[in-house]
Amino acid sequence: MKKQMAHGQKEKMRSYASIFSSTSFARLLKNEDFDFINKKIERYDSNKIGKNFTTYSEYIRYAYNSLKKEYRCEYVYKNELINELLLKKYGTENTVVINEFKVGNSVADMVLFNGTSKAFEIKTELDSEKRLSGQLNDYTKIFKECYIVTHESLIEKYLETDEKIGVIAIIKHNNSFKMREVRKATVSEDIDASVLIRSLRTQEYKNVVMAYFGQLPCVSNFQMFDECAFLMKQIPNSELHRLFITELKKRASNTQLLQSFYKELRQLCLSLKINQKDYQELSLKLSQPIKL
Amino acid sequence: MYYPYLRGKQFELLALREFVEKYSDNCKVFPIIEPVKNSFNSMKIALKKLQEKNVPYALILNPQNGELIGKVETILEELVELLLDTDKWIPAYIVNTNAKGISNHIQTKGYQQVMLICQNSVDSNNLEFLELINLPGITKALISNDNRSLKRKLDRLGKDVIRLDDNFKPQKRNSDYVDIPEEIFTEEHRYYDIEDKYQGLGDYTVLTSDFLEGGRLPYAVAIHLTYEKNSDEIWVRHFVSDTNDDSTNIQGKFGEAAEKAVHFFEQIPFSNDSIAELTGYYRNEQYPGLGVLKKISIKNHLELMNSILSH
Numbered sequence: 001m002k003k004q005m006a007h008g009q010k011e012k013m014r015s016y017a018s019i020f021s022s023t024s025f026a027r028l029l030k031n032e033d034f035d036f037i038n039k040k041i042e043r044y045d046s047n048k049i050g051k052n053f054t055t056y057s058e059y060i061r062y063a064y065n066s067l068k069k070e071y072r073c074e075y076v077y078k079n080e081l082i083n084e085l086l087l088k089k090y091g092t093e094n095t096v097v098i099n100e101f102k103v104g105n106s107v108a109d110m111v112l113f114n115g116t117s118k119a120f121e122i123k124t125e126l127d128s129e130k131r132l133s134g135q136l137n138d139y140t141k142i143f144k145e146c147y148i149v150t151h152e153s154l155i156e157k158y159l160e161t162d163e164k165i166g167v168i169a170i171i172k173h174n175n176s177f178k179m180r181e182v183r184k185a186t187v188s189e190d191i192d193a194s195v196l197i198r199s200l201r202t203q204e205y206k207n208v209v210m211a212y213f214g215q216l217p218c219v220s221n222f223q224m225f226d227e228c229a230f231l232m233k234q235i236p237n238s239e240l241h242r243l244f245i246t247e248l249k250k251r252a253s254n255t256q257l258l259q260s261f262y263k264e265l266r267q268l269c270l271s272l273k274i275n276q277k278d279y280q281e282l283s284l285k286l287s288q289p290i291k292l
Numbered sequence: 293m294y295y296p297y298l299r300g301k302q303f304e305l306l307a308l309r310e311f312v313e314k315y316s317d318n319c320k321v322f323p324i325i326e327p328v329k330n331s332f333n334s335m336k337i338a339l340k341k342l343q344e345k346n347v348p349y350a351l352i353l354n355p356q357n358g359e360l361i362g363k364v365e366t367i368l369e370e371l372v373e374l375l376l377d378t379d380k381w382i383p384a385y386i387v388n389t390n391a392k393g394i395s396n397h398i399q400t401k402g403y404q405q406v407m408l409i410c411q412n413s414v415d416s417n418n419l420e421f422l423e424l425i426n427l428p429g430i431t432k433a434l435i436s437n438d439n440r441s442l443k444r445k446l447d448r449l450g451k452d453v454i455r456l457d458d459n460f461k462p463q464k465r466n467s468d469y470v471d472i473p474e475e476i477f478t479e480e481h482r483y484y485d486i487e488d489k490y491q492g493l494g495d496y497t498v499l500t501s502d503f504l505e506g507g508r509l510p511y512a513v514a515i516h517l518t519y520e521k522n523s524d525e526i527w528v529r530h531f532v533s534d535t536n537d538d539s540t541n542i543q544g545k546f547g548e549a550a551e552k553a554v555h556f557f558e559q560i561p562f563s564n565d566s567i568a569e570l571t572g573y574y575r576n577e578q579y580p581g582l583g584v585l586k587k588i589s590i591k592n593h594l595e596l597m598n599s600i601l602s603h
Contacts, residue, residue: 030330030359102539198540220577222547225540 005070013071015040016063020075022271029272029282038292049290057262057286064264068177072170077122077149078110079267080170084179087259090114096253099271104138104195106131111143113248116187117241119143120168123150123158136165141192142199144241145185155182164188191240193232197225204247208232211243262286293322294481294597295350295434295454295494297409298590299357299503300327303583305338307590311598314565316345320601321594324350324384324409324434324494328358328503332370339371343380350384350407350432351375354394357503364397382406382432388413391421398429407432409456416442425449434494447489454492455484460528462500466512469530477518477528481600497593498528499586512536513545515553515570515585518593519562520600529556543579550574564599566592 005013024036037056040063041049053059067076078099086097095114100107108119119139123129132148139146147166148158155169159182166185171178197205202224209228210216212235217227232240254273261269261279269279298304308323315321323342327335342349351371353364360367368375375381384407385394391414398406406429414421416439424430425446433446434456446453459478463469477498484493498516513533521527531553533545554574557567566588573580 198538202543220547221543221579222577223544225544 009070012044013067015043016067017071017073017075019060019063020265020268022268025265025268025282026272028285029274029278032285034291038290041290042292046292054289055287056290057283059290060262060264060286071126072124072151073126074109074122074124075267077124077170079264080177080179081110081120081122081149081168082258082266082270083263085168085181086112086255092255092258094249095255096249096251097255097258097270098248098251098253099267101199103142103199106135106138108135108139108143109149113245115245116145117143117245117248118145118147118185120147120149123148123154125151125154129157132161136162138195140164140188140190141195142244144187144189147185149179159183189237189241191237191244193235193240194229196240196244197229197232200244200247204250205229205232207247208235208240208243211246212239293454293492294320294601295322295324295456295492296590296594296597297324297326297434297456297494297496297501299499300325300329300335300338302334303587304499304590305334307587307594309338309341310565310587311591311594312342312345312347315595315598316347318598318602319345319347320598322348322350322492324352324407326352326355326357326386327360327367328355330359336371336374339374339381343374343377346380348379348381350382352384352386352409353397354385354390356386356388358505378404384409386411387421387424389415389418391418391424395420395424395427398427403429405429405431407434409434410436410439410442412436412438414439414442416445425451432491443490452491453489454494455480455488455490456494458501459495460498460500460516462502466510466514466532467536469514469532470512470536472530474527474529477526479525481526481597482524498589509539509542510582511539513542513549513582513585515549516589517553517557517567518596519557519560520596526596526600529553531556542582546579546585547574547577564592564595566595 019037019040027033034056037059041059053062067073086092090112095112097110097112099110101111109122110120112118121132121135121139123132136146145166147168148161149168150158152169152171155167158167164186166181167183169180169182171180205228206216209231213231217231219227254270254275257276257279258266258270262283274282298308311321312319353367355361382405383403386409387394388411408430410433425433426449430451432452432454434454435442437455437457443453457478457480461475478495480493484490498518515531516528517531518526518528531549533548535541535545535548550570551574554571557563570588
């Protein structure tokens, strides 16, 4: 951020960012608990009710847009990644997006499977790049394409990382923000079976072995993991990539529904794995006028 | 009598059901259940089983944890058919600084036999609290051993006083139990009645008294089993897996932990239904899931306490 934000303003933005919390929204969905939003309105915005916003969904849009302008936290990046890249560029047909995917000793912020596999690591202006090389090192062990997602002011810095790693940036464009692919990731065919098996669920690694060898090893459940890990190492890289993508695309996902959700809440809906019915309920609740 | 304090979650209730199925004829266990879930299915099945087997229980009407805080009417409505017969169960209340509200509720409902679970924030000189314990409907009170003057007051009023101990010492991570193969759990079963003049003793079984929700896949599998050691002490032994560096291969980890448990109980030698069930999974090389492991740990403790109080 160019100018140093005044302390009070920063506090306010932090407060706005905390609205987009999955625990709070899960609670809102379960009970009628608007407390976490009401507190923010009371503290900062009660005089704007009826002018800038009337309903809860309008307030959420207001808070989100403020964040987008002044305090781009991880939530904003993830949400824009969904809005700008996933929905506009990649398309959701045949695509599965997963939040927080465990790879080796790291957790990728967002991963995507369609014909290929992509991992995204978000580095906002508020983040430090500590751990970045370790994270990317983990992701490249099983993903074909890996990206850093960052702010336009940091493009130069992140272009200096490994050339195979793609860079995507949030870019200001005529008063709005766009996501642009600054550098395309190099597609890698390497894959580390021993890291991969640890990112898969039991049924998934059994399916991978089954699909390639036509049968499971004749060992007990207690030895199944070790035996499957051994067998998976013998599967050729390109084939293992394909089987990995096939399995992950079977995971229950609401990726197809994302388009129909409130633009500001898509990332929340993804991380809460919200279905159509829950969404309707949530949307009904949020369309109510603000009541303090 | 032994009073296990259990939260009304799926595997706690399953442990209870399986326990009464087998031991109802000679039951020294009086369960206390704190409802914590919006969905009442497991609760209904368990309470039905308790009633069918004529095992009385206490149901907490003002849960302080989970999804039913403040929802006494929901609890009573959902379970209405099971609660009709007031010989089969008694209402229980958790008391902290809410004595007045509890007194009102008991009087409105006209309950004749009530259990109080006194938390340490209870001030035994508080007027509203004194009014509460003076209600004739109060028959049983659970207190921690630290509150001697409260015990004296309740004794004088002729209430059944039961000590509630928080025996299980939780570690942050399951792998932390690696360095604690076993520890003493309690020896109060020797002293609570004749020496200390309590009418019963209670605990949170092999679970922590803190209310914990969900949790992620652990790095280590730990199976906590109580047993009788040195003829008259109860110890808890922690059987922990060996490969604990990440959350993968939970089946293999179960195998490692179960092997230790099975060998240990073969050598004592000691068995009961719970140990036999665990041995079965181990021999068949079958991983039953973490919920079932919790059920086995709880059921084993119920079986142990029941058998100790029976002889």
